[in-house]
Amino acid sequence: MLDDEQKFLANIRRAETDDLLNRVTVERWGMDPDAVRWIKEELASRDVTPAMILDYETQFEGCLRDEQGRWVICSYCRKPAVVRCWGWHRLWKRIPIFPRVVSMCKDHAAKPNG
Numbered sequence: 032m033l034d035d036e037q038k039f040l041a042n043i044r045r046a047e048t049d050d051l052l053n054r055v056t057v058e059r060w061g062m063d064p065d066a067v068r069w070i071k072e073e074l075a076s077r078d079v080t081p082a083m084i085l086d087y088e089t090q091f092e093g094c095l096r097d098e099q100g101r102w103v104i105c106s107y108c109r110k111p112a113v114v115r116c117w118g119w120h121r122l123w124k125r126i127p128i129f130p131r132v133v134s135m136c137k138d139h140a141a142k143p144n145g
Contacts, residue, residue, distance in 0.1 A: 110136035
């Protein structure tokens with residue numbers, strides 16, 4: 032096994048179950064098939080069934096998708112976005128520099144300033 036694979040497997044083992052569910056549903060489109068398989072195996076070792084993965088995925092119905100059918104990811108976290116709007120590119124996360132289009136999940140869209 033390659034060193035990168037060992038690092039990836041160690042990362043999977045340390046990750047929280049919700050993070051792994053997010054990776055195997057929302058983020059799977061750009062992932063290597065082996066990585067998806069390893070994540071599913073880790074989830075199975077945590078007693079997460081394929082039906083539970085499908086249930087997790089259904090909560091994102093109504094979220095934005097791109098032209099290829101992949102979920103649009105929030106500009107501020109790794110959850111699927113529910114809205115695209117104008118926001119600010121900020122220097123050091125504080126000083127607004129120029130406007131840009133941002134994607135926001137339901138959590139960030141609910142905040143007053145995104």
